[in-house]
Amino acid sequence: MPKKKWLGENSNGDVSFTVVTLSGSRSLVVQLEREGTKVIFGMPGGANLPIYDELGHSNIIRSILVRHEQLAAHMADGFARVSRKPGVCMATSGPGATNLVTGIATAYMDSIPMVAITGQVASTAIGRDAFQECDIVGVATPVTKYAFQPMKSSEIPLVVRKAFYIASSGRPGPVLIDIPKDVQTSEAETEFPSSIKIRGYEPVIRPSEEEIRRAVELVLCAERPMILAGGGVAISGAFAELQALSEMLMIPVATTFKGKGVFNETHPLALGPIGMHGHIEANKLILEADVLLAVGTRFSDRSTGKVSEFAKDSKVIHIDIDPSEINKNKEVDLGIVGDIKVALQMMVEEVKTRARNHDLKSWNKHFTEVKEYCKNKFAKDMTKMSAVSLLKTLREHLPSETIVTTEVGQCQMWASLHFDVIEPGTFLSSTGLGTMGFGFPAAIGAKVAAPDRPVLDIAGDGSFNMTEAGLATAVLDNIPVIVVVINNGMLGMVAQWQRLFYGRRYNGVKLYNLPDFVKLAEAYRAQGLRAQSLEEFSKALKLGLKSDVATVIDVPISPEEDVFPFVVPGTALKDMIIA
Amino acid sequence: MNSLTAYPSQNTSNEPTRGGETIKDSQIWDNGTRTNNLNSIVYAIVENKRGVLHRVSTMFRAKGFNIMSIAIGGTIDPELARMTIVPSGDEASLNLLVKQLRKMIDVIEVGTMTRDKSIPRELALFKFEAPNSETMKRTFEYLSNSAGAKEVASTSRSFVLELCSTPEEIDSFIAKTSKLAELKEVVRTGVIALQRDDP
Numbered sequence: 001m002p003k004k005k006w007l008g009e010n011s012n013g014d015v016s017f018t019v020v021t022l023s024g025s026r027s028l029v030v031q032l033e034r035e036g037t038k039v040i041f042g043m044p045g046g047a048n049l050p051i052y053d054e055l056g057h058s059n060i061i062r063s064i065l066v067r068h069e070q071l072a073a074h075m076a077d078g079f080a081r082v083s084r085k086p087g088v089c090m091a092t093s094g095p096g097a098t099n100l101v102t103g104i105a106t107a108y109m110d111s112i113p114m115v116a117i118t119g120q121v122a123s124t125a126i127g128r129d130a131f132q133e134c135d136i137v138g139v140a141t142p143v144t145k146y147a148f149q150p151m152k153s154s155e156i157p158l159v160v161r162k163a164f165y166i167a168s169s170g171r172p173g174p175v176l177i178d179i180p181k182d183v184q185t186s187e188a189e190t191e192f193p194s195s196i197k198i199r200g201y202e203p204v205i206r207p208s209e210e211e212i213r214r215a216v217e218l219v220l221c222a223e224r225p226m227i228l229a230g231g232g233v234a235i236s237g238a239f240a241e242l243q244a245l246s247e248m249l250m251i252p253v254a255t256t257f258k259g260k261g262v263f264n265e266t267h268p269l270a271l272g273p274i275g276m277h278g279h280i281e282a283n284k285l286i287l288e289a290d291v292l293l294a295v296g297t298r299f300s301d302r303s304t305g306k307v308s309e310f311a312k313d314s315k316v317i318h319i320d321i322d323p324s325e326i327n328k329n330k331e332v333d334l335g336i337v338g339d340i341k342v343a344l345q346m347m348v349e350e351v352k353t354r355a356r357n358h359d360l361k362s363w364n365k366h367f368t369e370v371k372e373y374c375k376n377k378f379a380k381d382m383t384k385m386s387a388v389s390l391l392k393t394l395r396e397h398l399p400s401e402t403i404v405t406t407e408v409g410q411c412q413m414w415a416s417l418h419f420d421v422i423e424p425g426t427f428l429s430s431t432g433l434g435t436m437g438f439g440f441p442a443a444i445g446a447k448v449a450a451p452d453r454p455v456l457d458i459a460g461d462g463s464f465n466m467t468e469a470g471l472a473t474a475v476l477d478n479i480p481v482i483v484v485v486i487n488n489g490m491l492g493m494v495a496q497w498q499r500l501f502y503g504r505r506y507n508g509v510k511l512y513n514l515p516d517f518v519k520l521a522e523a524y525r526a527q528g529l530r531a532q533s534l535e536e537f538s539k540a541l542k543l544g545l546k547s548d549v550a551t552v553i554d555v556p557i558s559p560e561e562d563v564f565p566f567v568v569p570g571t572a573l574k575d576m577i578i579a
Numbered sequence: 580m581n582s583l584t585a586y587p588s589q590n591t592s593n594e595p596t597r598g599g600e601t602i603k604d605s606q607i608w609d610n611g612t613r614t615n616n617l618n619s620i621v622y623a624i625v626e627n628k629r630g631v632l633h634r635v636s637t638m639f640r641a642k643g644f645n646i647m648s649i650a651i652g653g654t655i656d657p658e659l660a661r662m663t664i665v666p667s668g669d670e671a672s673l674n675l676l677v678k679q680l681r682k683m684i685d686v687i688e689v690g691t692m693t694r695d696k697s698i699p700r701e702l703a704l705f706k707f708e709a710p711n712s713e714t715m716k717r718t719f720e721y722l723s724n725s726a727g728a729k730e731v732a733s734t735s736r737s738f739v740l741e742l743c744s745t746p747e748e749i750d751s752f753i754a755k756t757s758k759l760a761e762l763k764e765v766v767r768t769g770v771i772a773l774q775r776d777d778p
Contacts, residue, residue: 141637200683200684328678
């Protein structure tokens with residue numbers, strides 16, 4: 001078949017050709033470029049070589065090599081959380097594809113837009129247990145919003161268009177495209193789509209005005225109203241709307257852990273996250289609310305504690321873009337389906353036309369007093385090195401626009417409790433799946449999306465160990481992120497549970513401070529620093545912020561520091577253990 | 580043909596039996612299809628393409644939904660298929676199931692049908708051993724005829740009947756006839772149903 005000339009696009013982005021003859025891998029790269037893809041995190045292998053060959057010819061797409069595919073998925077995830085566009089990751093068939101799955105599942109649980117592209121054995125070999133064959137569509141179906149397997153190269157542009165559309169619209173999530181190798185290489189007359197419509201998929205963006213009016217009425221009639229903001233606020237970028245609504249009505253804002261930092265945590269109306277390791281004042285006060293406006297949250301068990309006890313005496317309004325979340329975990333009084341940004345905008349407009357029925361002075365006084373009381377009563381010693389003083393020091397030294405990621409476990413919960421997020425949307429954590437090893441590659445992805453901002457991973461030694469090979473990518477691709485390893489030589493959270501629930505019988509939790517993270521960083525030609533005191537930590541942090549190479553700061557702390565408060569699983573928020 | 584207006588059949592006196600023993604509901608559900616204790620049958624119009632059944636069944640498993648039966652077939656539009664699902668569980672779980680189905684990208688339309696407003700049908704094929712005595716044979720024929728079952732194949736040793744009816748009628752038919760002749764095999768399609776139009 002003779003190759004037709006590639007004509008490209010005009011300045012409006014309209015395609016100036018209709019049908020051209022292209023290979024599957026070429027049309028994949030072209031369509032990725034048309035979707036605005038600037039970077040792909042991935043690793044080549046036997047079944048995606050044709051794609052990598054085409055990527056090498058692209059002047060638009062930067063290809064970032066990882067040393068393990070799980071990192072590629074987390075990097076794409078971090079990139080997506082910051083750029084609020086789908087992150088793209090790539091792997092070969094079989095083990096490459098299965099290595100992506102943890103990262104895909106992480107994105108799925110946190111509703112992060114991602115397009116994962118995997119190579120597959122030739123279509124003629126599928127089902128024959130060929131070398132590096134894995135039914136990745138079958139594996140990934142429960143953890144993706146959709147999984148495609150185009151069997152003709154001419155289908156690829158439309159599949160890619162649909163994948164980006166599905167991943168980024170409605171409740172976002174990861175989408176897999178699995179492309180057999182012969183589909184990548186075969187040439188066909190290929191049409192590039194301009195717009196698409198998927199008949200079974202029409203997310204509701206604009207909530208019903210009637211329901212918004214009812215919600216506003218309920219909130220205005222409340223004597224002790226409270227907002228519970230979840231991750232949906234960050235996904236829809238409704239930070240300003242949330243703040244406007246809260247300030248207009250003087251309603252305090254608690255968040256879920258996924259919602260941490262969607263509302264400036266130093267704001268007088270901020271209460272911080274509720275939940276298993278929520279702020280004491282947030283866990284106390286949310287149970288006192290008579291009307292709870294929950295936006296963009298799924299009432300996860302980690303947030304609510306025993307759900308039958310959660311907000312049982314309040315009227316609950318729940319706004320979410322996913323209709324299947326309404327009444328899923330928590331029966332609510334008013335469920336509203338729609339995009340959080342649009343819904344909050346509508347509420348703000350509605351509030352402007354109304355007079356408030358109740359004076360909230362006494363409620364405001366009360367929660368300010370409770371906040372103040374908790375702050376003084378549970379203040380920690382800031383002179384000695386501990387996880388708490390470390391994180392407070394960190395907050396003092398970091399510019400407010402810094403993007404902070406976390407690993408999972410004690411380091412994550414300490415960050416939740418003791419690191420106040422100032423600029424909304426700058427805190428990224430694997431909150432749903434709780435994936436250890438997420439924070440470092442997510443920080444790399446975040447730095448790629450926002451190269452001018454400092455990016456720092458609050459890590460534990462156990463978690464950082466899982467994806468430390470990302471140092472190679474950070475150094476070779478000039479992505480200077482900072483990792484602060486809060487090093488207790490333990491799988492700290494597991495150890496804490498063994499102390500509390502298993503009679504201090506430590507089993508499988510001691511890491512013996514191996515490896516030496518300073519030497520490890522140096523082995524990758526990164527900057528490795530150790531801080532034994534808060535002063536040393538401040539100095540190291542300054543070096544890290546100035547450095548043009550990735551920095552690992554190892555901070556040894558006590559192996560037995562606990563995270564408190566703690567709501568024991570299965571118990572109610574009111575039964576929180578303070579210390 | 581029996582009247583179907585009494586659906587769902589409430590004739591608890593006619594417990595289904597197999598080989599003379601009463602069969603528990605759970606056993607029937609393990610081996611065949613019956614309706615649930617809910618008042619609803621769910622239908623879904625889905626894309627008629629590879630992988631859709633896998634996605635739907637994966638969702639059922641992942642979300643912990645149990646179903647009594649699922650039946651799938653073509654529609655007037657060759658690009659669409661129709662699934663008829665008889666869920667088990669309570670009203671709340673039915674609502675969640677419908678929402679989860681509706682959320683799926685390959686699912687175009689989801690609806691529930693109440694029993695009194697729908698026409699449910701199931702097709703069953705039975706292979707019986709020939710009855711031992713002439714009396715039993717005649718009783719068997721009487722039961723078959725009155726149930727509307729049709730003989731579709733026979734040899735000297737066995738014969739095959741087909742019966743299209745409500746799941747309850749089919750259960751009841753099994754219960755009555757298996758006392759007269761040994762039921763060797765039964766195949767059931769699962770329930771399909773159409774909404775009844777308002778008069």
